[in-house]
Amino acid sequence: MPTEQLKVKIADTFGAASESYDVSARLQRQSGNIILSYLQQNTAKTKNPIVVDLGTGTGYFADILKSDHQNIIGLDLSKSMLQYASNNRNKDINWLAADIHQLPFADNSIDIIYSNLVIQWCDPLHKAFAEIERVLKPGGTFVFTTLLDGTLSELKKSWANVNDDQHVIDFKQLVDVENDIKTTNFNIEILKQQPIVLDYISVKHLANELKSLGASHLPNKVNKGLSGKGSWQKMTKAYQQFQSDSGCYPATYQLCTGKLVKHKL
Ligand SMILES: C[S@@+](CC[C@H](N)C(=O)[O-])C[C@H]1O[C@@H](n2cnc3c(N)ncnc32)[C@H](O)[C@@H]1O
Structure with missing residues (x-):
């Protein structure tokens, strides 16, 4: 699918989830708080910085x-x-519809960019890093989280028992993210991977959460329709191999967190 069409799809899938998103955003809250703490460690404080929450x-x-x-x-x-954001959040925040690959900001104009669980949707990723670097001031900070390969491995392995279609989006390895950053003028202050395991009462609970988060768009899926009842049952049966003693169904998310600082001129 051409890139622009793909972006419309991603925006539509997330848009459809705007009302249900907040109650299901357990992972997003955890990961977002980690990078908030990275910002608090910022030593070079600018007076009245311009801060962008990207995605x-x-x-x-x-x-x-x-x-x-x-x-x-x-x-x-x-x-x-x-x-949804403008109806429900602080009235003095400026909301802007735009694409990370084409930010509507001048070169060297932004102090801090914060981005929680967004850049896994940016392809090519190195161009997103380049665009973020372009708009940051020298010495400006970019904190981000993204997901890495191994995310939803239980779901992926369970579906592998049924067919070889795509059921989980393709995530990068940490080394790929690092190599993409190295194409830019960023200094890496923090770049690490940590697993976060969330429990679900059923596989349906997991599937519903992914849907209500808008994270169900699969660009490489061959069969675009819903999976048939038989396939679904076979997959959920396979998922039982991961069930904990308490009866919960775990799902692992491989979280990447980063703090990058643009080199001073
Ligand atoms: C998983 S949500 C994260 C939302 C928020 N950062 C949070 O922590 O709850 C990902 C968001 O990124 C947005 N997004 C995806 N690709 C984007 C792009 N190329 N440019 C701007 N936003 C994008 C989606 O529309 C969606 O709202």
Whole structure:
């Protein structure tokens, strides 16, 4: 699928989830708090920095960033997400519909960019890093989280018992993310991987959560329709091999967190 069409699809899938997103965003809350703490460690404090929440979604973290900073811009591809954010968040946040690959900001104009669980949707990733670097001021900070290969491995292995279609998006390895960053003028202060395991009461619970988060778009899936009842049952049976003693179904997310600083001129 051509890139622009793919982006419309991603925006539509997230947009359709704008109302249900916040109640299902357990992983997003955990990961977002980790990179908030990276910002608190910022030693070079600028007076009234311009802060962008890139891929703001429902604006949850833009709202939190607003409690510490005056100038917040929440940017997202999805107009429905931005509509939800502007109805529900601090009225002094500026909301902007735009694409990370083409940021509507001048070179060297932004102090801090925060981005929680967004750049796994950016292809090619190195171009997203280059664009973020372009708009940051020298010495400016970019904190981000993304997901890495091994995410939803239980679901992937369970589906592998049924067919070889795509059921989980393709995530990069940490070394690929690092290599993409190295094509830019960023200094890597933090770049690490950590697993986060969440429990679900059933496989349906997991599937519903992924759907309500808008994270169900699969660009390389051959069979675009819903999986048949038989396939679904076979997959959920295979998932039982991962069930814990307490009866929960675990799902592993391989979280990448990073803090990058643009080199001073
Ligand atoms: C998983 S949500 C994360 C939302 C928010 N950062 C949070 O922590 O809850 C990903 C968001 O990234 C947005 N997004 C995906 N690709 C984008 C792009 N190329 N440019 C801007 N936003 C994008 C989606 O529309 C969606 O709202």
